[in-house]
Amino acid sequence: MAEALSEYLWPSVAYLVTGVVHALLLLGLVAVGTVIFIWMERKIAGRIQDRLGPTRVGGKFGWLQTVADGLKLATKEDTMPRDADPILFKLAPYIGLCASYATFIVLPFATGWAAVSSSISIFLIIAILGLEVFSVILAGYASGSKWSLFGGMREAAQVVSYEVPLGLCVLVPVMIAGTMDLNAIGEMQRGWFTNWLVFHDPFTFIVFWVYLTCATASVNRAPFDLAEAESELVAGFHTEYSGVRWSVFFMAEYNSMLLVSMLASILFLGGWHGPLPVFDWAGIAYESAASPFSWGGFLANVFGIANLILKGFLGVAVMMWVRWTLPRLRIDQVMRTCLKYCTPIACFCFLGAAIWCWAFPGGVLLKPAPFAGVRETDEMIFTLSAEATDGVANSSGEEADAGEAATGEVAASEQGEPAAQQPNSVDSNATPEPAALAGGEQ
Amino acid sequence: MNLLAEPVGASHFMAVGAVMFVCGVVCMATKRNGLGILMGIELVLNGANLNFVAFSSEFLRRNTEYALGVDGQLIALFVIVLAAAEAAVALAIALNYYNNHATIDVDRADELKG
Amino acid sequence: MEGVNWHSFYFLLFGMTACVFAVAVVLTGSIVRMAFYLTLCLGATAGLFFLAGAGFVGAMQLLIYVGGTLVLLIFGVMLTAQGPFVSMKTRAGEWVVGGVVGAMLLGLLLQAAFRVDDWMGPDPGVASAAMEKTPPGELGIRLLGKPGDNEQAVGFESGYLLPFEIVSVHLLVVLIGSAYLARTKRRRRATDAAEAEES
Numbered sequence A: 001m002a003e004a005l006s007e008y009l010w011p012s013v014a015y016l017v018t019g020v021v022h023a024l025l026l027l028g029l030v031a032v033g034t035v036i037f038i039w040m041e042r043k044i045a046g047r048i049q050d051r052l053g054p055t056r057v058g059g060k061f062g063w064l065q066t067v068a069d070g071l072k073l074a075t076k077e078d079t080m081p082r083d084a085d086p087i088l089f090k091l092a093p094y095i096g097l098c099a100s101y102a103t104f105i106v107l108p109f110a111t112g113w114a115a116v117s118s119s120i121s122i123f124l125i126i127a128i129l130g131l132e133v134f135s136v137i138l139a140g141y142a143s144g145s146k147w148s149l150f151g152g153m154r155e156a157a158q159v160v161s162y163e164v165p166l167g168l169c170v171l172v173p174v175m176i177a178g179t180m181d182l183n184a185i186g187e188m189q190r191g192w193f194t195n196w197l198v199f200h201d202p203f204t205f206i207v208f209w210v211y212l213t214c215a216t217a218s219v220n221r222a223p224f225d226l227a228e229a230e231s232e233l234v235a236g237f238h239t240e241y242s243g244v245r246w247s248v249f250f251m252a253e254y255n256s257m258l259l260v261s262m263l264a265s266i267l268f269l270g271g272w273h274g275p276l277p278v279f280d281w282a283g284i285a286y287e288s289a290a291s292p293f294s295w296g297g298f299l300a301n302v303f304g305i306a307n308l309i310l311k312g313f314l315g316v317a318v319m320m321w322v323r324w325t326l327p328r329l330r331i332d333q334v335m336r337t338c339l340k341y342c343t344p345i346a347c348f349c350f351l352g353a354a355i356w357c358w359a360f361p362g363g364v365l366l367k368p369a370p371f372a373g374v375r376e377t378d379e380m381i382f383t384l385s386a387e388a389t390d391g392v393a394n395s396s397g398e399e400a401d402a403g404e405a406a407t408g409e410v411a412a413s414e415q416g417e418p419a420a421q422q423p424n425s426v427d428s429n430a431t432p433e434p435a436a437l438a439g440g441e442q
Numbered sequence B: 001m002n003l004l005a006e007p008v009g010a011s012h013f014m015a016v017g018a019v020m021f022v023c024g025v026v027c028m029a030t031k032r033n034g035l036g037i038l039m040g041i042e043l044v045l046n047g048a049n050l051n052f053v054a055f056s057s058e059f060l061r062r063n064t065e066y067a068l069g070v071d072g073q074l075i076a077l078f079v080i081v082l083a084a085a086e087a088a089v090a091l092a093i094a095l096n097y098y099n100n101h102a103t104i105d106v107d108r109a110d111e112l113k114g
Numbered sequence C: 001m002e003g004v005n006w007h008s009f010y011f012l013l014f015g016m017t018a019c020v021f022a023v024a025v026v027l028t029g030s031i032v033r034m035a036f037y038l039t040l041c042l043g044a045t046a047g048l049f050f051l052a053g054a055g056f057v058g059a060m061q062l063l064i065y066v067g068g069t070l071v072l073l074i075f076g077v078m079l080t081a082q083g084p085f086v087s088m089k090t091r092a093g094e095w096v097v098g099g100v101v102g103a104m105l106l107g108l109l110l111q112a113a114f115r116v117d118d119w120m121g122p123d124p125g126v127a128s129a130a131m132e133k134t135p136p137g138e139l140g141i142r143l144l145g146k147p148g149d150n151e152q153a154v155g156f157e158s159g160y161l162l163p164f165e166i167v168s169v170h171l172l173v174v175l176i177g178s179a180y181l182a183r184t185k186r187r188r189r190a191t192d193a194a195e196a197e198e199s
Helices: A011-048 A065-074 A086-105 A121-142 A146-177 A182-188 A202-218 A243-267 A278-282 A295-323 A331-359 A372-390 A396-406 A408-414 A432-441 B010-030 B034-056 B070-101 C006-027 C031-051 C055-080 C092-113 C136-143 C161-181 C190-198
Strands: none
Touching: A011 A065, A011 A086, A011 A243, A011 A295, A065 A243, A086 A121, A086 A243, A086 C031, A121 A146, A121 A182, A121 A243, A121 C031, A121 C055, A146 A182, A146 A202, A146 A243, A146 A331, A146 C055, A182 A243, A202 A243, A202 A295, A202 A331, A243 A295, B010 B034, B010 C006, B010 C031, B010 C092, B034 B070, B034 C006, B034 C031, B034 C055, B070 C055, B070 C136, B070 C161, C006 C031, C031 C055, C055 C136
């Protein structure tokens, strides 16, 4: 978009405008998502508890309940306890919001449509999501209250522990796809729903549920919401907060719920691809950013976004369902779930999936389309072993020869032929890498 | 020079690294809180790390063939991992010290008996 | 607006953030605020890593350093920051000595940094670094033992396989060691300790 605009404007202005548009689009999703989630949460909680939930505000189903709540919160007095650390107390909620919002920057919403396409997007998302814990810890400390401090401490212990199994679960799709690029991982699952990674092998099926558990724990939802635990700690880390700052905590929480659900759908549930390859049948599927613009591809991607958001909302609904169904765990039970169950199961599944990939390279159900990510790693390992047999540390000419013999395509792209060489290349970002690699060897 | 218009180089990264390094050193020298000293160490390590990463990039200098390449990034990775290990041990020591002496002031840690 | 180099702009943004909060870490008295400023400083450093083309290291910094080590640090601060230990004053003399030594060191380092012409950046007009130039796979295979393409690197025939293994074992040792160190054992009360010191 920046390139298209720069024909009409100065390059820097075009860059700015592009950035602002992207940011506003994401912000819109996040804000509207929160409004809908709060309403959904109330309705689901009501139905599960055999009530109706909100019914009056804004017509039949209480659509406007959240807006009314928001107005009420905005007019509330903003209190701060006497013992609080003023700077940290005021900043803490916004850190969480920034962290959970920043993760959306690298999240692809449809083929090649991410605000920033990155070859390590999944890793970045996990890393930034881990920063959200600071808001809870600092809020817990800065409030100057015992309840908040306990909430913050529990949160610190819980989140740091749960990052381990969460990372292991995420590693499984990354290993199968051979790339950390979410766009490539999602693209790999194009086609029938049997291509979805959750149906790749029995291990990914188990790992999906482990991921869901760990994700629920890492965003502090019940039954893992020990940081708030309203029956023990009043309200945990946000006991002392009121008004707008209090609601910011909830925006952050709902954001990260949406994020982990969308991540689950990209990693395991086909991402922006529907269960049936409708757009492939119609022949208008979006290929890559390098291909010329077509309205069919545009439409396919818009439906892809709708698909992803729908899956994300379903994931959030499942989390709400779990929240209002299961009782809260004790802190030792939470730690035991993490250390004695989730981590070993995730490790086992990681090993199992690795063995499965080695035993059935073509997959049993999954027939992955050839794409840049897998090819790249295969090449690298291949060149690596070729070098090893050649005797290490030879002259660089021989290395290049080995690489060239093994990798016709990489050599082709190395000779300056751009992304179009590789038919199913997912985006413009993933393709130059083999070229850079092969170039580095010469 | 106008920093906004011209490309930055390894020197500028090193300048930021130098500021962090010096802050870390001063922090280690002046703080009496054991954990404060630990934070100074983290600052020093990060200042050094910034230099490694800056030298690894071939886009930040005129003669690209002198760039460290991936080696610089790998050293930075090792530093990060070792810093995490160091922080864990130092924290364990600090907590032990706090348990035994009921203070975290390193100036009072002048006896060998636990 | 025409000639803004966005790479330099972001460098200034992250660099200033890192410097300002590094200074704030030194100047602030409260240990909790120190930890918070350190978080921001290291986060900005991760941004600088991205700008230097080391995306993987930047993400690693966010994940391990900011998300792991600093959380651990803040955890330790929360366990020990009670009453008088939240802010411990430093004597003025120490500030003066530390400041003078620090300023001299800074001057030395800055002079060294800007002395070499080659480090001053690419020629103007050459497009600046894009983010994440290094694919993460290359780091991985180097860790798995692919030797570098640098002929002078004697002793690195096996790449970084040996350091990688040593670090793994080291981490295991640290895990066990710190768990052993920090386990709950005899715990003297604060009053007991104070009495023991007086006697």
